[in-house]
Amino acid sequence: MSDTFPETTPLPVVVVGAGPVGMAAAAHLAERGIGFLLLEAGDAVGAAVRQWGHVRLFSPWRYCVDEAARTLLAKAGADWAGADWAGSAWAEPGLGPDPATAPTGAELVERYLEPLAATPGIAPNLRLGHRVVALSRVGLDRVRTAGRESVPFLVRVEADGRTTDLAARAVIDATGTWGTPNVLGASGLPAQGEAEAAAFIDHALPDVLGTARTDYAGKHTLVVGSGHSAANTLLALAELAEQEPGTRISWAIRGGSATRSYGGGDADALPARGALGTRLKKLVADGRVELVSQFSMQAVRVLDETGHGDSTAEAATVEAASVEVTSLAADGTEKIVVAERIVGATGFRPDHSLAAELRLDLDPILGSTRALAPLIDPNEHSCGTVPPHGVDELAHPEPDFYAIGMKSYGRAPTFLLATGYEQARSVVAALDGDWDAARDVRLELPATGVCSTASTEGDAGCCGPSQPASVSLAGGSEGGLLSRPLTIVGSGADSGSGCCG
Template identity: 65%
Template sequence: MSGCRGPIPAEENIPAARAGGLGDLPIVVIGAGPVGLAAAAHLAGRGLDFLVLEAGAGAGASVARWGHVRLFSPWRFDIDGAARRLLEAEGWTAPDPDRLPTGAELISGYLAPLAAHPAIAPRLRFGAHVAAISRLGHDRVRTSGRENAPFLIRLASGEEIAARAVIDASGTWTTPNVLGANGLPAHGEAAAAPYIDHALPDILGADRRTYAGRHTLVVGAGHSAATTLLALAALAEDAPGTSITWAIRAASASRTYGGGDADALPARGALGTRLREHVRSGRIRLLTGFHTHTVSRDAGRVTVTSRDLTGAERSVTADRIVAATGYRPDHAIASELRLDLDPVLGSTRALAPLIDPDQHSCGTVPPHGVDELAHPEPDYYAVGVKSYGRAPTFLLATGYEQARSVVAALAGDWDAARDVRLDLPETGVCSSGLAEAQETRVGLATGITGGLLAAPLPSVATASGGSCCG
């Protein structure tokens, strides 16, 4: 079984590639997050040689950045099938399927044990930052013999690795969207960077002092924005002088408020209800139709100015800005490959209509796999949240099925590759959220890096005088 011999050392890897032995080269997986490790588990299960390259220092490095946040998809949706089989064979016991893990618990209870599994650990390299992908001896223009040339993966260190296929599960965490409402950076945004935080700061934990007693402007209408707003509202109860402004481009926050009790994930459904109550009570000031155009600093504070299509301007001054404006994929590392990207979302052209956020929620995305993820560049696949481009409709379960389908295709099992199935919780809108009672905390929803998440908050009284513990 070729998968038993581990990754090929770099100094041996390139000569083997020049000899034309593609079958002797590993399949390279980029990223050791949930979907990257799921791909590794499927590759191990099929006896295929592989190498996982992770830029961070450990499994789930991006997940660790939001370790304080609680998913609103329970454990039963968060564990890949092949990964479960590998782990259980080593005596691992799955967590309570109905419990909502935090990001930190997702790592400690699942990703770290999976990365340490003897079928994966010898083939996993940390601190391996992929700088570029090409074909050995071929730039993007050269066609002759291209499909028979191995992939060339160049690391930031200068090391080069040859591979017979590439599964890119590198995610989008490191490429957040800008504040500017038109997709371009707002004027002055770069200079104001010391005042701007991106999604999911640990407001009730490590970052508390940054926000307590200060005015924070949250920009964005998705799950990350909602999570941050509710954390700030909880902080305001304990820290006098804490004030909150929420700015969105839309004319209404109804999409963020979501489907309430109609949501199939209870931890997502109550979020919008709580957020609406905070806005109605005045705890959170909502600015609709706000199109960020300019950011300026003055005397230790920052002013954000909106300019609408008529040229009318209005401004808000705050101490901090949280830019919860989403993420976008970075395809620069594959610029020498032949990609067929949708011009709007940045996903594959075939996948775009299936994940269009104007037509689909997380739970209504149809099953899809290797055929929808394929590019004109044979054997290169972006999977996981990166495959969705700028669409916020991704779920971990979707990424796991992508990984299974792609690996089956690379193994030559096309019947399995095309037998794609998804069992997703139905939901009215993807950008909705709720709080669910569980233990002594409130679960708040957000959508980030391939999961539906919920930040842990203390029990907070609702406008009706009750409380919700999650």
């Protein structure tokens, strides 16, 4: 069944996805008095963040909130948002969490996203359980040009078993990439047998010390990938191994060196981030994690309890079975690892099918906008020092359509959530006609202490396809200009991403 949302005048801006970046966009729209609807497919805000809620962020609380969002919280009288944001008074009783401590993903949702969703500026415009399935222009497909910019967007939504078409003046896609993880195969295609072995494979950040404990305790796990998500999982598995005899850990990376994964150590401007790599390096040096380098995953084969290969679906249900993972290098060198579980921390990729009837200008390599790609290309660098960028770099040939947050980076591995906050501020300012503010983009990031590049290390990256290796959860300074130190974490933290800590 199909009907149409009641039209309002003027038409609303539609924000798709109520993760941290989508919520930031909504906050900036509310701050400027622009009508909007915030559509979230899940039954609660921060649906993706909740899936890695057990992971602690690197960023302390004072850097985890967008500036416009903080203003909304303060106006709404939230118990902690009205405190002196940068001062010690924020740590006083009744004014909220200690600004120097870092939250878990679950705490980020419970103490920030949920209160923000309840503010008068956002609550009336938030629609949970509303999945956007397609975008177009009312009465026009992608081919039609004449008058296109004056025709409203058509936003097709599924909710409560019904299909509804909504007219919008602009669309901000903040759906992220969490729902589309990269495959294990190093070629970008699924490894042979990957689908048949799905019962043995988890993607980024399983809760190995909590809800997924029984899946990993006393078993041999192969972690694939070289980013922060992989590092967090390896550290958690090492802790599990101390508690559960027989727990073994192997770590496969595509490059010849784990230097990029170890990070900058003491040279990192954020000690918690530097400590992550330092701890992982020691685990490898002590033999508690077996590092398998130059591992280019080619095939996965399910073995039954006798060790014989069986790729049938029935074999994948045998509890005692294991998987044989094969690497095949271009020179013919073969490596084999047999394990009982696989964690694919190989990152994520964008799904642009939502906007198939819109005119997108996508970089053929990354899947970001063509203008943004040179600034974030992992072939050039893999550190977090991304140049400031905003509405001009995010624009498509389709007027007033923008993808922000993790999705804006395509397959690039250095997305920072604070960058997403500044993207939201810039885009909303442009939609308000405030082009001076939209183009006054500022972003200062702390040094990681290391920048691995293909040209300097000969290291192509993780074992699988290039993966999101960094996410930053940080707020902005006065006027929404981001100038505070940021924290790089595991994978995307907007509605398509990740973790850390």
